[in-house]
Amino acid sequence: MPHDRIYTNRGIIWLFIILFIVIIVFMFKIQKNSTIQNDISICEPKSARKPHMSTWNPTAKIRKNAIAFLYNDQVQKLVPTISVLDRHFSDNMSADIIVFHTDYPITQNMQAIANVTKRQVIFYNVDDAFTSFPKGFDPYLEEPNWKKRGKWNYQHMCRFWFKLVLDIPLVLEYQYLMRLDDDSKILGAWNNIFDLMTKREAVYFGNIEEADSEKGLPGLMKLKTFIIEYKEKYRLIPKNPKRLVRAFDIENHIRLYNTNFDVIKIEFFRKPHIRHWTDAIDATYGIFKYRWGDHVLRYLTTALFATSTEVLLRTDFNLPYCHPC
Structure with missing residues (x-):
């Protein structure tokens, strides 16, 4: 027993x-x-839980392109900019609108945007990406040389458009991504520049050319030193050497494309050798320590990796545009 x-x-x-x-x-x-x-999953805004991504005006059309905004305030302020897109941008309303945002907009504000366009509108939360820092960077011990809307907020924005946006799964579904700032506005009649880029086999559509200075941004010219060392280390031959020389032809300045509007070809900027360059820039902490802006970095990226025919400029096509509006 x-x-x-x-x-x-x-x-x-x-x-x-x-x-x-x-x-x-x-x-x-x-x-x-x-x-x-x-x-x-794509969640409707009526859901009781906080969705990662919400869609309005959904359609069954196959879409290749998107017009994107990044906003961390009351998104209904985007209404004036978005309201003119259907009327002024001649793409037969085939491009989606993506509103990358932090926090979660209230339903009424999302509805206000959806009411002024027939396009599919996607609200995509980027809290995790937007508030991240490069590995090894200590935001508490470091101090920025330039501040706007908080200690690191502007630098987060620069890093988002230069690097992080290219890792968002939603973005990978598109061929071209147009960026517009909340205070930018397309004026008059614009042709379908997505089609134009496809016909010209372009990888970038840039805005007006300007320049940042070492005087205003101490540490900016360290970027020139980094490029020289990067080229030598990896035996990189620039695809547009004239543009690269022009980038530094004003003493203690670096030229840039004003990126409150631009268009990138997703596949091109995700190529391994360009991602290597992007990651190398990120690892220097230059975006945070010296405010190396996405506009300067975009200019230099196209100089290094894109031929002259692969880059188109808004000013060459007389496309009316306003910033700030």
Whole structure:
């Protein structure tokens, strides 16, 4: 009898162990499936939970291009800019509108935007990306040389448009991505520049050319030193050497394309050798320490990796535009 009781107790113990393992595996699968579903789902704004991505005016059309905004305030302020797109931009309203945002806009503000366009509008939360820093950078010990809307807010914006936007899964669904700032506005009649870029095999459509200075941004010219060393280390031959020389032809200045409007070809800027350059820039912390702006970095990136025919400029096509408006 004692032996039978021992075997019975052991059986009960093993039964509990097996049931515990089955419950753990079952819970893990549920959690995993829930995570995957949350990552890929498109949630309607009426949902009670806070969605990662919300769509308005959805259509069944296959879309190749998008017009993107980044905003961390009351998104209804984008209404004046978005309201003219259907009328002035001649793409048959085929491009989606993406509003990258931090926090979560209230339903009425999202509805205000959806009401002024027939385009599909996607609200995409970028809290995690926008507030991240390069590996090894300590935002508490470092101080920026230039501040706007907070200690690091402007630098986060520069890093987002230069690097992080290219890692967003939604963006990878498109061929071209147009950026517009909240205080930018397309005026008059614009041709479909997405089609124009496709016909010209262009990878970048830039805005007006300006320049940043070492006087205004101490540490800016360290970028010139970095480029020289990068070229030598990787034996890089610039695709547009004239543009690269022009970038530094004003003493203690670096030329830039004003990026409150521009268009990038996603596939091109995600090429491995360009991503290597992008990651190398990010690892210097120059965006945060010296405010190396995305506009300067975009100019230099196209000088290094794009031929002269692959870059188009708004001013060459007399496209009316306003910033700030």
